[in-house]
Amino acid sequence: xxxxxxxxxxELARQFDEFITAKGYGNRSEAVRDLIRSRLGSATLAQxxxxxxxxxxxxxxxxxxxxxxxxxxxxxxxLQHDHHDLVITSLHTHLDHDHCLETVVxxxxxxxxxxxxxxxxxxxxxxxxxxxxxxxxxxxQHRHGASPPxxxxxxxx
Numbered sequence: 427x428x429x430x431x432x433x434x435x436x437e438l439a440r441q442f443d444e445f446i447t448a449k450g451y452g453n454r455s456e457a458v459r460d461l462i463r464s465r466l467g468s469a470t471l472a473q474x475x476x477x478x479x480x481x482x483x484x485x486x487x488x489x490x491x492x493x494x495x496x497x498x499x500x501x502x503x504x505l506q507h508d509h510h511d512l513v514i515t516s517l518h519t520h521l522d523h524d525h526c527l528e529t530v531v532x533x534x535x536x537x538x539x540x541x542x543x544x545x546x547x548x549x550x551x552x553x554x555x556x557x558x559x560x561x562x563x564x565x566x567q568h569r570h571g572a573s574p575p576x577x578x579x580x581x582x583x
Contacts, residue, residue, distance in 0.1 A: 466582070483561050498549060515531050
């Protein structure tokens with residue numbers, strides 16, 4: 427583990443300590459690590475992939491809709507089926523007699539995942555849409571016994 431020191435003016439330090447308390451961090455170090463991971467993840471997602479390579483990510487997409495509006499239900503399902511190669515899983519939660527919260531996990535090339543996620547949250551009838559993207563690293567290829575070589579996606583940072 428590497429240590430480094432930073433200097434903050436008194437007001438920024440006070441605001442940061444309030445943030446730490448409000449979020450429930452145990453100390454400044456853990457809060458700084460999370461902020462750095464978040465910023466680096468955003469920067470990674472914004473960078474174009476290296477020539478000849480494709481960047482990948484995983485996304486959690488959540489949104490609320492009225493299930494009595496059958497056209498929105500059909501649009502959501504059609505879009506998920508149209509992108510079956512990206513959709514890993516979905517969770518459908520009944521909030522009340524009318525509203526449902528749906529959470530969809532997508533994984534794939536960053537551009538395709540971002541496009542699908544945005545399409546889901548902007549569908550007419552979808553409300554409270556939110557997208558959380560995490561950049562992925564394909565890692566090194568390896569094998570288990572006689573199995574063919576493969577890699578595992580892991581979060582960057």
